[in-house]
Amino acid sequence: VIEKGLPERSVVTTCAYCGVGCTFKAEMRGEDLIRMVPYKDGKANRGHSCVKGRFAWGYATHRERILNPMLRERITDPWREVSWDEAIGHVAREFRRIQGKYGRVSVGGITSSRCTNEETFLVQKLVRAGFGNNNVDTCARVCHSPTGYGLKTTFGTSAGTQDFDSVEDSDVILVIGANPTDGHPVFGSRMKKRLRQGAQLIVIDPRRIDLVRTPHVQAAHHLPLRPGTNVAVLTALAHVVVTEGLVDEAFVRARCDLDSFQAWADFVAAPQNAPEAVADATGVDPLALRAAARLYATGGNAAIYYGLGVTEHSQGSTTVMAIANLAMATGNIGRKGVGVNPLRGQNNVQGACDMGSFPHEMSGYRHVADDATRAMFEELWGTTLDREPGLRIPNMLDAAVSGSFKGLYIQGEDILQSDPNTAHVAAGLAAMECVVVQDLFLNETANYAHVFLPGSTFLEKDGTFTNAERRIQRVRRVMTPRAGKADWEITLDIAHAMGYAMTYSHPSEIMDEIARVTPTFTGVSYDRLEQLGSIQWPCNEAAPEGTPVMHMQGFVRGQGRFMITEYVPTDERTGPRFPLLLTTGRILSQYNVGAQTRRTENSRWHEEDVLEIHPHDAEQRGVRDGDLVKLQSRAGATTLKATITDRVAPGVVYTTFHHPMTQANVVTTDYSDWATNCPEYKVTAVQVSPSNGP
Numbered sequence: 001v002i003e004k005g006l007p008e009r010s011v012v013t014t015c016a017y018c019g020v021g022c023t024f025k026a027e028m029r030g031e032d033l034i035r036m037v038p039y040k041d042g043k044a045n046r047g048h049s050c051v052k053g054r055f056a057w058g059y060a061t062h063r064e065r066i067l068n069p070m071l072r073e074r075i076t077d078p079w080r081e082v083s084w085d086e087a088i089g090h091v092a093r094e095f096r097r098i099q100g101k102y103g104r105v106s107v108g109g110i111t112s113s114r115c116t117n118e119e120t121f122l123v124q125k126l127v128r129a130g131f132g133n134n135n136v137d138t139c140a141r142v143c144h145s146p147t148g149y150g151l152k153t154t155f156g157t158s159a160g161t162q163d164f165d166s167v168e169d170s171d172v173i174l175v176i177g178a179n180p181t182d183g184h185p186v187f188g189s190r191m192k193k194r195l196r197q198g199a200q201l202i203v204i205d206p207r208r209i210d211l212v213r214t215p216h217v218q219a220a221h222h223l224p225l226r227p228g229t230n231v232a233v234l235t236a237l238a239h240v241v242v243t244e245g246l247v248d249e250a251f252v253r254a255r256c257d258l259d260s261f262q263a264w265a266d267f268v269a270a271p272q273n274a275p276e277a278v279a280d281a282t283g284v285d286p287l288a289l290r291a292a293a294r295l296y297a298t299g300g301n302a303a304i305y306y307g308l309g310v311t312e313h314s315q316g317s318t319t320v321m322a323i324a325n326l327a328m329a330t331g332n333i334g335r336k337g338v339g340v341n342p343l344r345g346q347n348n349v350q351g352a353c354d355m356g357s358f359p360h361e362m363s364g365y366r367h368v369a370d371d372a373t374r375a376m377f378e379e380l381w382g383t384t385l386d387r388e389p390g391l392r393i394p395n396m397l398d399a400a401v402s403g404s405f406k407g408l409y410i411q412g413e414d415i416l417q418s419d420p421n422t423a424h425v426a427a428g429l430a431a432m433e434c435v436v437v438q439d440l441f442l443n444e445t446a447n448y449a450h451v452f453l454p455g456s457t458f459l460e461k462d463g464t465f466t467n468a469e470r471r472i473q474r475v476r477r478v479m480t481p482r483a484g485k486a487d488w489e490i491t492l493d494i495a496h497a498m499g500y501a502m503t504y505s506h507p508s509e510i511m512d513e514i515a516r517v518t519p520t521f522t523g524v525s526y527d528r529l530e531q532l533g534s535i536q537w538p539c540n541e542a543a544p545e546g547t548p549v550m551h552m553q554g555f556v557r558g559q560g561r562f563m564i565t566e567y568v569p570t571d572e573r574t575g576p577r578f579p580l581l582l583t584t585g586r587i588l589s590q591y592n593v594g595a596q597t598r599r600t601e602n603s604r605w606h607e608e609d610v611l612e613i614h615p616h617d618a619e620q621r622g623v624r625d626g627d628l629v630k631l632q633s634r635a636g637a638t639t640l641k642a643t644i645t646d647r648v649a650p651g652v653v654y655t656t657f658h659h660p661m662t663q664a665n666v667v668t669t670d671y672s673d674w675a676t677n678c679p680e681y682k683v684t685a686v687q688v689s690p691s692n693g694p
C-alpha cells in the first residue's frame with residue numbers, strides 16, 4: 001500500500017477463478033489496481049478468500065497480454081496487427097464465405113465459462129441467429145456436462161440443490177471425487193468448520209486428499225477406490241441402504257416415481273452389487289463400505305459434494321445419477337443440510353450452461369426441438385431457428401478432420417490444452433479454414449488460429465457470473481478494457497458485420513433479454529441485483545427473492561426419478577504395457593491450465609507439476625524422489641518429476657495439469673462419457689519409467 005499509494009476508490013466485483021464466487025472490493029488508485037480485499041458482505045464468502053482471488057490478478061496487466069487484433073492468412077504466417085474494423089470484417093467475410101461454400105452448418109462457436117452470462121448468451125445467440133445453426137458448445141463439455149444430464153434426468157434441473165450455507169446444517173458430509181480445500185478453498189474451509197463442530201465425514205477418492213486427515217478433522221471413512229469404479233461403489237452403497245432396510249420410505253412414497261424406485265431397488269439389491277462382490281474391482285474394503293453406507297443413511301442430515309472426479313469418466317452421467325438415487329432413497333434432498341452439490345470448477349460454468357451454450361438446449365435448458373420454445377425466440381430474435389441439435393466440441397473436431405466443418409469462433413477457451421487427445425484436437429483445428437481465438441494471451445490453440453481478437457479480463461467488464469450454488473452476482477468494471485472492447489462488444493460487432501443486428505448499449509440490457517426468455521431468470525435484473533446483492537435462481541413469480549434450496553416441496557420434474565446405474569468398466573484398461581492408472585487434480589495456488597495464475601506471483605508456490613507415485617511402485621521401477629520420469633500412455637508421453645508418497649494407493653499415480661510443459665492431456669485418451677462426451681480425464685492406463693532427462 002505504501003509503494004502503490006492509498007486507494008482513491010473501490011469497486012465491488014466477483015472473483016473470476018472458481019465456482020465459489022467470492023466477492024471482493026477492488027481498491028483502485030487511478031487506473032491501477034492496488035489490492036483485492038475480500039468483501040465482508042459477499043454472500044458466498046463472507047469476507048474470506050483464497051490465494052487465487054486475493055493475489056492472482058496481476059495477469060490483467062501482464063506484458064504478454066495481446067492488446068491488438070491480429071490476422072494471418074495461413075497458420076504458418078507471422079501475425080499482423082490490424083484495426084478492430086479489419087479484424088471483425090475479415091471474420092464476417094470468412095464465415096459467410098465458408099457457409100456459402102460448405103453449407104450453413106460448417107461453422108460454429110464455443111462459449112467460455114470464464115466469461116459473463118451476458119457474453120456467453122451473446123455467443124450462442126450469434127451462432128443460432130447469426131450463423132443459423134446450433135453448433136455451439138462450451139468448456140463445460142469437458143467438466144460438468146454429466147452433472148447437467150444426470151441431475152436433469154433424476155430431479156428435473158441441471159444444477160446443484162443447495163446453497164453453501166446449507167453445510168452448516170449437515171450432520172454427515174460425503175465428498176466424492178472432489179478436493180474442496182484445494183479446488184474450492186473458501187467453501188472447503190466452511191466445510192472443515194462444520195466438521196470441527198462434529199459433523200461426520202466420508203471421503204470417496206483414490207487419493208488421500210487433505211480433508212481425510214487435517215488438524216482437528218478426521219474422516220470417519222475414506223474409501224480409496226480404484227479410479228473408474230465410482231458407479232460400482234455408489235451402487236454398492238445403495239445395495240446396503242436397500243438390503244438393510246435403510247430406505248426413507250415415507251420420502252420415496254411422497255416424492256418419487258414409485259415404478260422407477262422399485263426397478264432401481266430390485267437392481268441394487270442383486271447379489272452382484274453387494275460390497276463384497278465388487279471389492280476386487282473397486283479395491284474398497286466391504287466392511288468400510290457398509291459402515292459408510294449406514295452412516296450416510298442414518299447419521300442425520302447427509303449432504304453429498306462432488307467434483308470432476310465424478311464427472312470426467314466414461315460413466316460420468318451414470319455416476320451423477322447414482323448419487324441422486326442415493327440422496328432420494330435416504331430422503332436427503334429438499335431441505336437444509338442435505339442435497340446433491342456439484343462443486344463447479346470454473347467461475348461461471350453454471351452460468352454458461354444456464355445461458356444456452358449446449359448444442360441441444362436454449363437458455364434455461366429447453367430443448368431446441370421444442371416448437372414453443374423456438375417460436376418464442378424466433379419472434380424476439382426476428383429469425384428462423386434450426387430445430388436440429390448442433391455439434392458438440394469433439395464432434396466439431398471430428399467433422400473438421402473429415403472436411404465438413406471449417407470455421408470456429410472460440411471465446412476464452414484453450415481447447416488445444418484443455419481438451420483430451422491433443423493430437424486429434426490439433427488435427428481438427430489445422431483442417432479448418434478460419435479459426436478465431438478471442439482470449440487474453442496467445443494460448444496454445446492460437447497456434448492454429450487465423451484471427452486473434454484480444455479479450456478482456458473480469459476487471460475490465462460489466463456483467464454477471466453464476467456460482468456453484470446458482471447465485472447470480474455482479475461483475476463490475478474496475479478498469480477500462482485494455483484492448484478497447486469488452487468481450488460482449490466483440491461478439492456484437494461480429495454479428496453486425498455478418499448482417500445480423502443485435503442492439504444493446506450495456507450488458508444490463510442483455511440481462512433484461514435473458515430474463516424475458518428464461519423462466520428461471522424472470523425476476524433477475526441489474527436493479528434487483530443492486531438491491532439484493534445477489535440472487536439464486538430460480539427467481540420468478542413463484543420465488544421472487546430467489547431459491548437457496550431446490551426441490552423443497554416437489555422435484556422440478558414432478559416426482560424424482562430413480563435410474564438404473566449398471567457399472568460398466570471403462571475400456572481404458574491396465575495391462576502389462578500400461579499397468580498403472582493415472583488420475584489428475586488441482587492445487588490450491590494454481591488454476592486449470594495456469595494461463596492466468598502462472599502469470600502472477602502465485603507461480604512461486606507451484607513451479608511445476610509433479611507425479612505422485614506410491615513407494616512400492618517407485619521402488620519396482622527404480623524411481624527415486626525428485627527423479628525425472630517418463631509418463632507414457634497409449635495416446636502419448638510426457639516427462640515430469642516424481643514425488644514418492646503414500647497419498648496414492650499402489651497402482652495409482654496422480655498429477656496436476658497447471659503447466660503447459662507437462663502436457664498432461666498428451667497422455668489422456670479420447671474415451672468419454674456415454675451421454676455427454678465429457679472426456680475421461682480421470683482414468684488413463686500408463687507406465688512410469690526413469691527418464692534420461694527432459
Ligand code: SF4
Nearest residue numbers: 015017018022050053
Ligand atoms: Fe473464492 Fe474460488 Fe476465487 Fe478462491 S478462487 S477467492 S475460493 S472464488
